[in-house]
Amino acid sequence: MTIHSRTRTCAQVLVDQLRLQGVTRIFCVPGESYLPVLDALHDSGIAITVCRNEGGASMMAEAWGKQTGRPGICFVTRGPGATNASGGIHIAQQDSTPMILFVGQVERDYRGRDAFQEMDYGAFFGRLAKWVAEVSEPERMGEMVGRAFATAMAGRQGPVVLSLPHDVLPLASSSPDAPFVEALETAPGDAQMAELEELLAASERPFLILGGGRWSEKALGHITSFVERFGVPVCTSFRRAHLFDSLHPNYAGDLGLGANPKLVARVKASDLVIAAGARLNELTSQGYSLFDIPVPQMKLVHAYPGAEEIGRVYRPHLGIHATPQAFAAALDRLKPRRAPAASGAAHQDYLDWSQQSLPQPGAVNLSEIMIWLRGHLPADAILCNGAGNYSGWIHRFYRFRRLGTQMATICGFMGYGVPASVAMKSLYPARTVLAINGDGDFLMNGQEFATAVQYGLPVIMLVFDNATLGTIRMHQERDYPGRVSGTDLVNPDFAAMARSFGGFGASVEKTADFAPAFLAAEASGLPSIIHVKFDAEGITPSTTLSAIRDSARKRA
Numbered sequence: 001m002t003i004h005s006r007t008r009t010c011a012q013v014l015v016d017q018l019r020l021q022g023v024t025r026i027f028c029v030p031g032e033s034y035l036p037v038l039d040a041l042h043d044s045g046i047a048i049t050v051c052r053n054e055g056g057a058s059m060m061a062e063a064w065g066k067q068t069g070r071p072g073i074c075f076v077t078r079g080p081g082a083t084n085a086s087g088g089i090h091i092a093q094q095d096s097t098p099m100i101l102f103v104g105q106v107e108r109d110y111r112g113r114d115a116f117q118e119m120d121y122g123a124f125f126g127r128l129a130k131w132v133a134e135v136s137e138p139e140r141m142g143e144m145v146g147r148a149f150a151t152a153m154a155g156r157q158g159p160v161v162l163s164l165p166h167d168v169l170p171l172a173s174s175s176p177d178a179p180f181v182e183a184l185e186t187a188p189g190d191a192q193m194a195e196l197e198e199l200l201a202a203s204e205r206p207f208l209i210l211g212g213g214r215w216s217e218k219a220l221g222h223i224t225s226f227v228e229r230f231g232v233p234v235c236t237s238f239r240r241a242h243l244f245d246s247l248h249p250n251y252a253g254d255l256g257l258g259a260n261p262k263l264v265a266r267v268k269a270s271d272l273v274i275a276a277g278a279r280l281n282e283l284t285s286q287g288y289s290l291f292d293i294p295v296p297q298m299k300l301v302h303a304y305p306g307a308e309e310i311g312r313v314y315r316p317h318l319g320i321h322a323t324p325q326a327f328a329a330a331l332d333r334l335k336p337r338r339a340p341a342a343s344g345a346a347h348q349d350y351l352d353w354s355q356q357s358l359p360q361p362g363a364v365n366l367s368e369i370m371i372w373l374r375g376h377l378p379a380d381a382i383l384c385n386g387a388g389n390y391s392g393w394i395h396r397f398y399r400f401r402r403l404g405t406q407m408a409t410i411c412g413f414m415g416y417g418v419p420a421s422v423a424m425k426s427l428y429p430a431r432t433v434l435a436i437n438g439d440g441d442f443l444m445n446g447q448e449f450a451t452a453v454q455y456g457l458p459v460i461m462l463v464f465d466n467a468t469l470g471t472i473r474m475h476q477e478r479d480y481p482g483r484v485s486g487t488d489l490v491n492p493d494f495a496a497m498a499r500s501f502g503g504f505g506a507s508v509e510k511t512a513d514f515a516p517a518f519l520a521a522e523a524s525g526l527p528s529i530i531h532v533k534f535d536a537e538g539i540t541p542s543t544t545l546s547a548i549r550d551s552a553r554k555r556a
């Protein structure tokens with residue numbers, strides 16, 4: 001499809017390329033450096049979310065890409081915008097998310113003079129992004145934007161940065177349009193799948209680890225059918241718990257921070273691990289302790305869409321360069337040679353680990369709140385979070401049941417929950433969207449609550465406030481017991497903040513107050529903040545600050 005035959009400016013060509021690629025919304029903080037693009041967006045039908053900080057904008061675009069599998073789009077201005085936006089680029093790189101950052105640049109004539117807000121984007125983003133380039137020839141805009149989409153979506157997906165010199169954007173362009181880009185699919189070979197069938201026939205204790213992006217309902221349907229037919233237990237990698245229904249009898253839990261020790265032991269002792277779509281990163285591999293390096297103790301089959309990741313740390317017995325879709329379909333064509341082994345024990349371990357609330361010092365019990373939420377929220381509710389010990393209660397007690405319901409960073413970036421939730425509610429207005437935050441975490445991008453209010457997005461944001469940067473305090477007590485340094489926080493009244501921004505706010509100081517506050521937030525129809533104050537002594541679901549401090553002192 002060609003949108004235009006009229007003479008277009010470079011900026012109009014760019015915006016036309018976005019439409020041709022199916023873009024419906026972009027996230028930005030405006031800058032004078034790309035005014036012609038803002039003007040071309042005016043009548044384009046593409047919606048704009050104006051953010052309060054480029055960090056928020058880039059994380060919204062990253063979340064969009066993570067959820068949809070097509071690049072999230074972010075526009076920012078020169079140096080100040082680009083540096084602020086770097087958070088989303090780091091996340092997209094570590095989390096393998098397709099996204100494109102368009103960034104303004106000084107006029108071509110001024111390049112290299114250290115002109116106003118000039119930056120060398122190649123140097124700055126070069127090791128983060130899959131591709132960094134500048135569109136300096138007007139007639140190549142279509143080609144460059146098309147390549148940006150293709151690159152972001154290919155193989156191991158990731159971020160692309162395209163810089164747009166100020167003087168290029170208003171120029172007339174004869175650029176042809178780029179066609180719609182489909183992500184490149186790679187499929188396993190027949191010989192590889194035959195070998196995998198042999199490995200499965202010989203295995204007594206197989207395990208499947210699901211992770212990464214590029215999944216679809218269809219692919220996960222193939223996975224479900226495969227594991228049922230072969231009796232293979234399934235676990236998910238760090239923060240990809242939404243890839244498998246946690247109540248399915250083959251589900252064994254998620255590997256990540258605070259993983260069930262019984263799950264870790266089972267995976268370690270398995271004789272065949274099939275890693276599908278997962279990188280087997282530091283957190284999933286329990287600090288590189290799960291598998292021997294470079295050759296794992298069990299037979300490892302590593303199926304991944306990027307060839308460079310297979311063998312990066314672990315030499316697989318069988319490496320398969322394939323996308324999740326193609327690999328899942330191929331798995332589903334394999335024939336079991338015997339009746340499926342029972343995977344019920346692994347599932348029971350998971351249920352036992354997550355079933356009951358745990359005692360917690362103070363008047364607020366986070367495990368009881370998570371258990372209430374998992375009973376109350378619809379299965380398609382989307383939970384977004386950043387980084388902090390509070391997320392340990394989500395991992396352990398919330399039960400994800402549908403693809404795309406867990407939106408959290410693999411790279412543990414604080415401040416992600418708020419912008420991700422704004423992006424998700426813009427994408428799915430009818431679904432329940434939560435941002436779950438720590439108190440430190442929340443204020444890293446809490447300004448985007450204003451964006452939720454501006455666009456009428458009734459996201460519910462929980463702020464778990466223990467008046468400390470708890471994760472760091474935990475490490476501090478472990479290594480330097482009793483010497484609290486740089487981790488205390490004095491917090492505002494977050495419920496009052498919500499009201500002053502035009503949203504709904506409530507405070508919770510005991511567990512029983514949580515459900516009514518949450519129901520009131522839902523009933524308000526407004527973007528909401530529920531400020532939950534809890535005792536920092538309950539630092540993880542399973543231990544206390546004093547216990548950590550005491551055992552550190554005993555060790556000393």
Ligand SMILES: Cc1ncc(C[n+]2csc(CCOP(=O)(O)OP(=O)(O)O)c2C)c(N)n1
Pocket residue numbers: 387388389390391412413414415437438439440441442444466468469470471472
């Ligand atoms: C952007 C960013 N800065 C710093 C860190 C290091 N860090 C990890 S967790 C954490 C503290 C989080 O505190 P809070 O949000 O209050 O949650 P809690 O751990 O108390 O539950 C910090 C500072 C990080 N992961 N990301």
